[in-house]
Amino acid sequence: MASAAAHVNNVIEEREIQKCYWKEHSVDLTLEAMMLDSKASDLDKEERPEVLSLLPPYDGKSVVELGAGIGRFTGELAQKAGQLIALDFIEDVIRKNEKMNGHYKNVKFMCADVMSPDLNISDESVFKECHTKDESGNCYELSLVGCKCIGAYVRNKKNQNQICWTWQKVSSQDDKDFQKFLDNVQYKCSGILRYERVFGPGYVSTGGFETTKEFVKKLELKPGQRVLDVGCGIGGGDFYMAENFDVEVVGIDLSVNMISLALERATGLKCSVEFEVADCTKKFYPDSSFDIIYSRDTILHIQDKPALFKSFFKWLKPGGKVLISDYCKSTRTPSIEFSNYIKQRGYDLHDVEAYGQMLKDAGFEDVIAEDRTDLFIAVLQRELDVVEKEKEEFISDFSKEDYNDIIGGWKSKLIRSTCGEQRWGLFIANKKREDSLTEDLVAFPEVELPLKDLDFIVITCFSFLFLFSIVILCFFNSDSTIMAAVDNAKVLEQEREIQKNYWMEHSADLTVEAMMLDSKASDLDKEERPEVLSLLPPYEGKSVIELGAGIGRFTGELAQKAGHLLAMDFIESAIKKNEEINGHYKNVEFRCADVTSPDLDIPEGSVDLIFSNWLLMYLSDEEVENLAERMVKWLKVGGFIFFRESCFHQSGDSKRKYNPTHYREPRFYTKIFKECQTTDGSGNSFELSLVGCKCIGAYVRNKKNQNQICWTWQKVSSQDDRGFQQFLDTVQYKCTGILRYERVFGSGYVSTGGIETTKEFVAKLDLKPGQRVLDVGCGIGGGDFYMAENFDVEVVGIDLSVNMISLALERAIGLNCSVEFEVADCTTKTYPDNSFDVIYSRDTILHIQDKPSLFKSFFKWLKPGGTVLISDYCKSSGTPTAEFASYIKQRGYDLHDVEEYGQMLSYAGFKEVIAEDRTEQFLQVLQRELDVLEKEKDEFINDFSEEDYNDIVNGWKAKLIRSSSGEQTWGLFIAKKNKE
Template sequence: MASAAAHVNNVIIEEREIQKCYWKEHSVDLTLEAMMLDSKASDLDKEERPEVLSLLPPYDGKSVVELGAGIGRFTGELAQKAGQLIALDFIEDVIRKNEKMNGHYKNVKFMCADVMSPGLNISDESVDLIFSNWLLISQDDKDFQKFLDNVQYKCSGILRYERVFGPGYVSTGGFETTKEFVEKLELKPGQRVLDVGCGIGGGDFYMAENFDVEVVGIDLSVNMISLALERATGLKCSVEFEVADCTKKTYPHNSFDVIYSRDTILHIQDKPALFKSFFKWLKPGGKVLISDYCKSTRTPSIEFSNYIKQRGYDLHDVEAYGQMLKDAGFEDVIAEDRTDLFIAVLQRELDVVEKEKDEFISDFSKGPRSDRSLRTGSRFRSESGSRIWDQGPGFEFGLDPSTGWGQGRVEGWGHDQFWVGVGAGVGARRENSLTEDLVAFPEVELPLKDLDFIIITCFSFLFLFSIVILCFFNSDSTIMAAVDNAKVLEQEREIQKNYWMEHSADLTVEAMMLDSKASDLDKEERPEVLSLLPPYEGKSVIELGAGIGRFTGELAQKAGHLLAMDFIESAIKKNEEINGHYKNVEFRCADVTSPDLDIPEGSVDLIFSNWLLMYLSDEEVENLAERMVKWLKVGGFIFFRESCFHQSGDSKRKYNPTHYREPRFYTKIFKECQTTDGSGNSFELSLVGCKCIGAYVRNKKNQNQICWTWQKVSSQDDRGFQQFLDTVQYKCTGILRYERVFGSGYVSTGGIETTKEFVAKLDLKPGQRVLDVGCGIGGGDFYMAETFDVEVVGIDLSVNMISLALERAIGLNCSVEFEVADCTTKTYPDNSFDVIYSRDTILHIQDKPSLFKSFFKWLKPGGTVLISDYCKSSGTPTSEFASYIKQRGYDLHDVEEYGQMLSNAGFKEVIAEDRTEQFLQVLQRELDVLEKEKDEFINDFSEEDYNDIVNGWKAKLIRSSSGEQTWGLFIAKKNKE
């Protein structure tokens, strides 16, 4: 044993030297990329750092130690709240850079020291928070051993359950019942599923792999999630796991298409509150599926009562369980007693266990350790008399029965390799999963009695990795090698080039659009895309990603000069072959990301691309956006169209490197783009329009084809009302607050209740077209499209509203298209719509008569307009109400006058109703619910948000009760010709 200890000590000394040399090499640049060992560090840091800081417990005015502080990525933010901060790193150049950046914080002490050094002097019990990011911190041996023993016991229990239920499963019936229940969900590609009590992930992997859905699995058990992460190794499916308490966890409203839970909620005491959360988290039309232990309606026996109490269960009869779901707001509730199935499954499982008794005892008995091994799934083998446990990432331990000593190996996950071991001593061989080269470490014999202890040590480290507590780590013994940024980008371009060379073999429109119905789609979609472009007659145009020239010929007919560019040579040659007769077109084979691409600054009027940015990395998109702004003349435009969220074409692909992003990614990148000319003038992009491609909505019920139009403007220019809406009245948090009050998907008075009442007056017929002016986040549009099979176009001036509406549309199979547009400047052909619908929006419009004349033109003969809106009483408003109207920028009229404006625009059969009494009733109900759910609201938002909403509602009640503010409902017809 003395020999073993000496070996371990030598290994530790060598390890520190290796790590120091490694970090000295990678700290030469002292950049964010060097510290994070990632070419995309800047982008990752913007999102990851706030997230990490948000996970910290309160430390305002407290004593904080930051271990492995580096160049100070977190130091400055920690210093802003901490009372005293020690920032510590073992690379001197790094901590000096940190001090240079953050030395102005007088509460920070910068220290160059190794956390492993016995000379590191930090007083006992003097620190409130120890923070580290990518540094492994050991606990006190005694406490750590106690923790591991606790984890070990629980892990072995999980593995026993898995042995009974089948690989990957710890709930009744395993794969058999999972398959049966999941079929009831009718999952569609791209949908999001929340699995509450996910266990070790078997059901999640099944759903993600078979239905191409995204699954979030949460479980309160650290060990369950540790094993789930292990099982995920090597699987190519969209499943993420988190250790979380479902009773405290929060998600934004309308986050999931399905919530799924198997034999878990029996542990939850307050089921009604949980089911209300489920209701909020589900999208409109979403489903919840739960299997759970229940009890009969009769009084339980003493034995069963004791069992329930001992287990801490909260059981209800099946009918009561179903009623709780109804009370939470769910409709179409099915509550089935499946006890017969439960008994049949239990019996089958028991038969298998009894049949495999000896094998089970061999794997799990509490006999002498020399006869024990661990096993998961079905992988178990013997080698030279040694029992081997080999599963997932590969923990392998062999022992010599004659001596009772053994050796072990741990393979890391994917590209990461790590070796962990705590105890008398460990012998390890680290196997690099990429190169298969063996890296020799000094071998030390290990007593068999520590075998389970070391396995569970590995689990505990998985736990640290998975729940992202205060310690983010790379293993002390191996850290992933840094990859040069240029090499990563080069690999990205090579992957994309190979992908498109494969799909350009035929050089057909089907190959370019990656869709078997491309020819039909193209006839409808191409004219639509071209119609969305700003005027470019006689102007300088660049077409990026021109391909075989689907748009090139049409652009050439109007442009003064057109540069058509693509990085696939065969594609651009085919384009030239088709469109070479246009003498104003220059064809160029070039990569838009190449630094050698030379386009003079301020030389272009319009930059056009169709399906380009989705084939660039995040960093490449950001870089290209900056370059495009420079290429543009002041007043010039950028138009681009991308596939968002998920694949749209039906072509089969061996692999797919496309980046299907959320629309808000592109909006954010281009909105934040700024450039300066040689005279120091600053320029940025102003959003002109953003919308779904209607052809895809109509033909594929797909809202994920989205285009943007931006204009280069001076940074000093006024962004106008749209900026006010998105930064003041309708910030994302503000919208979500309104939705919380009005109900899922709604931001106007009465939510679904008034929507149903008012829409019923429209007498909608399948196939009719509806324009929703001020559509908000789309709840009313989805209701009309799904219930009446109509086509809805929703427009709103707020980018935030439309972004949320597009997210809500994921997975819905209905014909709704959304567009960021100003209804006062937007134009549609005459006779385009059967119905124009607007809820509490036109109060923002100053020139209502002109808008109503547009409505009249856009409506088909016999069409209907329905408007609800804020109004005022006749006469002069009080100074307080006048001040409120001015501050909000409203234009209010009395109900009669409002109706008259519709008549003046040409409408007939005008109905102008004062609905203030209904408004007051709705306001009061909404306020009552708010006050009843105060704690929950504050937990989801803040006390300030709660007070803002409550005070706003009370103020509306006072203004409306006094008769100053009124609410009108207006319905009018356009005569049939």
């Protein structure tokens, strides 16, 4: 009951927050206020027609528009709909809408909250986990019709986060045909990542980046041209073209998984690439839409190539060009084995000459049809050699089965190509500058979706950094209904049942391999378990709870130190096995219980440490939030919570029939626990303070993945000062501030000179493969990725800013390099003596007040013969001006002159100290960065704001003045620890 009441209160509070937010932004009932954008008028002219063009047919139909606002879409929907209900929960807004569109007699205006259980449109639920049944027991679900970026935002803001979906209600028995085959068989996410591992980051076609460079060069791309990439995969080629040739690219692929990964890869790239889930045989574009059509190893899937090539011809502008690479076959009759392969894959292969002829028949001229099988064989062999060389690493990241599957596939392709059966063709053709194609050439028509007995839903999701709002336009026939309030208890009950079934299946074999879902579990456990335990705060003689204890991987070692340990798991066989292994510890209580159960009774303020390992990822978002609140209550003041989760994607290689795990972004957990608050009986407020957050190093070293992340939180009084970390994350290094800095310094960098100074300074370290580097103040990781990828070193990057590390972890996705990140204070952090070969720090130690103590720590952490390299802000000798002193104080800096800085390193024990005044270089870099920024003013303001632009420009100009006058200087410091 308490849990249900808390949920109701949370929902009410959420609605109140949203209502207040929109009331504030609805004071001025303008387009700018509704779109929350100063450029709304210009955007609207381009974006609204685009959104409306994506809707399925609804002429004469019953339509519901949710979140109708002041009527941006209402009037145009009313012109076609039979009946339109326009809803919004802000009364002033819906009145303005009615004032503008009330002359449409088919529109009913309603002030209502879509979350209200009193909202009644008819009697049948449509949104219930996307499945529903009618009275006869027939099952229905939603089938994806389309998913794409809103092009207006890509073109104007270079961002791909404005995404819309179109779904069709179909019988659950309907065949989902080829798209389903692609996403469930050939291009499962794991399969795509395997291919990417072979072809190179961002690529899933032959030769990856190398062949892309070669083939794109043949296109002679010009800035501003529009390119259509048919079968774009995960977007590597599209990003390459957009970034290097300043073209606009539209990438389409039938695979939802491909487009999902492409959209993730697009994060932070700021390039003009638009992605869409689409079937090229049914897609429609206006005539003369593109300058280039590009396709890599994709059209082999298309059965009716002549019709597709006619569409290509129409879509191209006069003078446009098509470039295709594709699998082909020889002119002779294929062997039975090759025929079976073609049939099993669903391919339609032709010989190179016949392929070229089809392009000619479609109207293309200057057709080049090259047999590039020799290149294909050379590339295949090279790729195969790399995979075989990296066998252990590949198996560690995927599985032995995956490795054998790739090796077997590549060898088969080599055999088929070497014997001449399988060929690889490159085709380039032009459309004449004067369009002589007769009107009877017909492209594939737009798909007509019948509305009878179907519901259509188009969802546009707007995401601005951490602000997410969803506007839903719903289209229903007269018998359809919407119920926005879903039975929450039932949903949570289903979630628990799914998770329980999942773990009962994986607990049949009660082994470490089964618990860790990894074939290499035994080896990983030896390295990973001690690491996890070493991260725990002191708990000797304390009260400890282990949630999700499983078969007891950690229970025994926790029991050896704890005063009392409660080990819990919701799988009875697992907790019984745990008791069988660890029951000889008399301080352990074993309990089979579900942590989400409201019946779980743990006294408030009774626990010193709550420990969990891979638990929250098996709970729904709401369950995580509820459990976090309960855990804070269970803790004593000063007590700790430690949890470790898999983020972003799966790490273990165990095969799973289905996987209900929630692989979230780390910032989700940080936000939930950071916002947790509780009050005791005396009215005292308590919250959680972040003590530490880091990757699990064992997974970085063995699997080169940063998605195993742990957090340590401490329960503190809400009045406690959060100190410098809070200042960094809420003032100087807010996420928007970091992204602004990155825009100036270059992708991945937030320190002076970006990649250029990084390359220059790293060259001085003489890095060797296998060395360990500590980066103090690593920022968002650009320098760490550079060192790990180019010198095969292991890097540990630490930063006090949670925002910096969150972005670094996101940037690490897919890079497959040995970089470990941690939120840590370098002044309180400890490492064993002689841990690192190199300590590296860029423009960070200016924040540290006690540099001599830190440099002594550096000296201890370095191995004999190790090197420290630091760049940092300094000052001239003598007393600073009042203005500069005020700037230093406001920033919390501790600055020294270059000579004094070098002397502190000498006093710490370092030898061969080099202390260089690099202010001249600093001035040149600042001026160059400022020039680029001023040149790209409109683009910067478009992506951020005019205030952001002025702030950065003024900051850079102020640094130039201070540095030119000699007050602010910039130093480079290199020092050695003696070998003996």
